[in-house]
Amino acid sequence: MIRIPKMRISLLFFFVAFIWNLPAKGQSDSQPNIIFILVDDLGYGDIGVFFQNERKSLNDRSEPWIMTPQLDKMAMQGAMMTDHYAAAPVCAPSRASILMGVNQGHAHVRDNQFDKEIGKNHTMAEVLRSARYTTVAVGKWGLQGKGEGPDWPTHPLKVGFDQYFGYIRHRDGHEHYPVEGVYRGSKEVYQNYETVQGLDKCYTGDLFTAKAKDFIIKHQAKDSQQPFFMYLAYDTPHAVLELPTQDYPAGGGLNGGIQWLGNAGKMINTASGEVDSFVYPEFANATYDHDKNEATPEVAWPDTYKRYATVNRRIDDQVGDLMQLLEDLEISENTLVVFTSDNGPSRESYLPEEYVAYTPEFFNNFAHFDGIKRDVYEGGLRTATIAHWPIHIKAGTVVNSPSISYDWMATFADAAGAPVPVRTDGVSLLPSLTGKGKQEPSQVYVEYAQGGKIPKYAEFLESHQGKLRGQMQMIRQGEMVGVRYNIQGQEDDFELYDVTKDPQQGTDLSSDREALQASFKAAALRLRVADAQAPRPYDEALVPSLEIRKPKKGLIAKTYDINSPWIPKLSQKAIANKKVNRLAVQEAPAKGNLVMWQGYLDVPEDGKYTFSANRGESHFFMRIHDISVLDGNYATDHSPIGSVQLEKGLHPVKIYYLKETQTPSLELFWTDQEGNKEEVPAGAWYR
Known part of the structure; x- marks a missing residue:
């Protein structure tokens, strides 16, 4: 059967579109x-x-x-x-x-x-x-x-x-x-x-x-x-x-x-x-x-x-x-x-x-x-x-x-x-x-598990026909797409395609894109959390740390004035920011009702870390890389707990706290895989 080339928008399309785009009466600027x-x-x-x-x-x-x-x-x-x-x-x-x-x-x-x-x-x-x-x-x-x-x-x-x-x-x-x-x-x-x-x-x-x-x-x-x-x-x-x-x-x-x-x-x-x-x-x-x-x-x-x-x-x-x-x-x-x-x-x-x-x-x-x-x-x-x-x-x-x-x-x-x-x-x-x-x-990321195989359709490339599905992942960054089928472990390579030039994904570029391969493998771990009801072969893999030149002790504390029933995704500029030595509401700028601490967490050893927080009845949220580790932004009547496998070294972190009580306070704890629980020490924070 014929493979049809990628669509080209015709001049007629644009002419008709231009006619239809003429301003209409009754335009409203409301919601x-x-x-x-x-x-x-x-x-x-x-x-x-x-x-x-x-x-x-x-x-x-x-x-x-x-x-x-x-x-x-x-x-x-x-x-x-x-x-x-x-x-x-x-x-x-x-x-x-x-x-x-x-x-x-x-x-x-x-x-x-x-x-x-x-x-x-x-x-x-x-x-x-x-x-x-x-x-x-x-x-x-x-x-x-x-x-x-x-x-x-x-x-x-x-x-x-x-x-x-x-x-x-x-x-x-x-x-x-x-x-x-x-x-x-x-x-x-x-x-x-x-x-x-x-x-x-x-x-x-x-x-x-x-x-x-x-x-x-x-x-x-x-x-x-x-x-x-x-x-x-x-x-x-x-x-x-x-x-x-x-x-x-x-x-x-x-x-x-x-x-x-x-x-x-x-x-x-x-x-x-x-x-x-x-x-x-x-x-x-x-x-x-x-x-x-x-x-x-x-x-x-x-x-x-x-x-x-x-x-x-x-x-x-x-x-x-x-x-x-x-x-x-x-x-x-x-x-x-x-x-x-x-x-x-x-x-x-x-x-x-x-x-x-x-x-x-x-x-x-x-x-x-x-x-x-x-x-x-x-x-x-x-x-x-x-x-x-x-x-x-x-x-x-x-x-x-x-x-x-x-x-x-x-x-x-x-x-x-x-x-x-x-x-x-x-x-x-x-x-x-x-x-x-x-x-x-x-952020284009997909993970999925399914038995069976890709159908053997004549229109599909021979290399794809009958391919085992199993555990799968897909990531797109710019024009590049990374795909993994039948994943056995985190070391499995991604197939890499430039889908703007190769929409059928026939030319795997992974053999000469070592840096991109490493980037995709790291991204695959920095975008997700494990779920026991949907186990993955890479759930126990360590989220890779970052190489940061000459990091300094402490965090950056930024504050915002927000009028929202929850902590929003921030797009506005902070009203104040301050270099602080530790994660403490009292050390953050007094202006504003939302505090966001930004910096790096120094993980002392490879392993699984479980985080928890005492935050009273205030909204709270924590990301490590792009991983939602602790989510206390929906319900404030319980203390969230989240676990993540971390490689030794520095990991980017953002922590949000909405000041909603007369005496706002926040304590963040981590528990290592041996069961040792402690408040994250001031010495673990870098900026």
């Missing part, structure tokens, strides 16, 4: 509404402007294509993010990292831990609610923890959302008709803590779109002066390739498209007709050159691929419907909409045996890359991502700097004027999107 649209298992190659339009332009009849006109329009009006990554190559950990704003080395949900509680910490919704946003989650969740109903420990209503409608359980998202359960049995949809009845013939993609539109319409009628945040998580095209009941209703927006009716048995206006029946006309009779021989007649697409194309096109219609609603309500100019996927394309279809098994090879859903869902090569992680915010994001913007999905918490907080918790591993992407300010580099 924007924010809609985060997350689809399930959509490949980078599924979207027209990212890949499928190229396939069509070649007109190779052996290479079928799918069109996505609404998403193409959204991209042309806003920003295409060509080098955006998912936090993990499978749904639950990917979504957990998005909502918590942290990489997989810090997330509570890792690997294949479906339905596990998301963790007790700040979520994207809580951050935005602190900035007076109304928050709503619609669609697939799968991060609720053990229990039922109100007992679920991290039900959306318990982690910052004011309203919820959708599938709570991970497994329910495999079926797209809650009542009829065509292929996977009936499932439960929840409105807050209650199951919803009367969802006959409701195709979930339509159902979630209708509920999202209904929320926006009612919110604007009642609370239009209050911004809203919507987490809209579709369960398609993931899992069973079920079809809608009928064609998409005409018009879209306020008076057309999918509509919420709210009547049992007729909840939405497409809850009629025949379940699992409708195929878009352009696919129903589609044919292709199956044998690459123009002399023989073309054959019809297998029904499996007609189904996939219809599901994909339905998503396109649903997004277009939602975007039209924003126009109709005259809130498009002040609404930031992000469209992305949780990971790369899947080869799952969950159809009966009489159907052809689905393979991403038919449409090349993986685009220019090798790898699919559950891989950490580009095809498993690179996502076709679009950001739309008229006036603020210029039409025709193409962002090709690397970014990752846990950057969205910091980005949305920046747009909303909210403080983002210091714990986050993400950065605001607004400078890249708006062209204003300096873009801080994203």
